[in-house]
Amino acid sequence: MKYTRPRGTHDITPLEIARWQRVEHTFQRAFERYGYRGIRTPIFESTDLFVRAVGAQSDIVTKEMYTFTDRGGRSLTLRPENTASVIRAYLENGMHRWGGIQRLCYEGPMFRYDRPQAGRYRQFHQVGAEAIGSASPALDVEIIQLVVEALRELGFTSVDVRVNSVGTEASRVRYRQVLLDAIESRRADLTEDALARYRHNPLRIFDAKEYSAAFKEQLPRISDYLVDDDRVHFDGVQNMLASVAVPFTHDVQLVRGLDYYTRTVFEVYGGERSAQSALCGGGRYDTLVAECGGPDTPAIGMSAGLERIVEALPATSRTPEEVGPHYYVVCAGADAEARALQAARILREFGSVELDVSGRSVKTQLEAAGKKKARVAVVVDAAGPEVAYHDLAARTDAKVGFAALREFALQSKK
């Protein structure tokens, strides 16, 4: 073979597409039920947008971006996530003047130069939602509830929600110093690089894979340092999650790797099959809109990785029923192709049609119709006034005049 796909990417073949679409449609329906409306943004944006929004020191910006200079000398980056782009679009399209809360949802590919492994790709796909314009903890609960509902509908029976609060700046000022002191006391164990990163944002240490959970357990916890407003907000989230019967755990080490989060952060796991990696993550980002040049506007968002969900789908919803075409149109020779196109056009009014122009024998084409699980095979020849109409499901055969084909198909479908 001459070409292979780039490392960290994957193809979705027709054998898998039904599963993908099932996941996409399930989320789309959930978005609709909750009043979220679609938004699509470009796959590349100015590099600056991600550096500012995601954080200059974040792993995404320092190690994972696909950045290039275009022919006009601009620095552009393939989007590593979609929140920054959605906020850019929200402001650029004046949506902050539309009033009320904007509930937006999206799906599409994201790009991160990550180390490829199970559930980790360089091009992956996310569905996500952003709710912009309210600081109420009810909105945090709504978005978590939406994800849990969609995952349950997909057959995940033990959805596991982990929440934490990373507070606002007021909480973090106090906490950062305490945490940094604890980290500095261990500086002998750290590289200069890591130390620089933690000095910028000490919360990052909780994401660092080189430290054990036991080590992290001993570090001070943000939840012990939340200022009153942040505490009230987080209590509100937990109480309301309980009131809508969404089971959750408070994960004191959950901080998430993007700089823009404030207050609530959460991750959703799908039970045993996805125990290792989160299917979905999200959080509140109450300062991002203002940082991007807009008015002070609180917001929360979530995104779910389609690869991870598809790979972790429970067995009960893994094998979609294979559905063949309704009609399979067999051409008796190349001369019959023009008439076959006409027949196919008529039959498409009543169902899906697969047209066989492979040039194979009628017998082979009929066998193919059976293999494809078509319900009806229609054999068309070049000159004959009739077509042979084989109802493969009912095992009946008929000769039907070409002019009467529409009426016959209509009657047969009733």
Ligand code: AMP
């Ligand atoms: P994040 O934007 O990092 O919060 O990720 C949100 C979700 O996207 C995760 O929970 C994963 O399901 C998915 N995700 C993130 N990075 C990758 C990746 N490299 N490959 C596949 N899925 C990913």
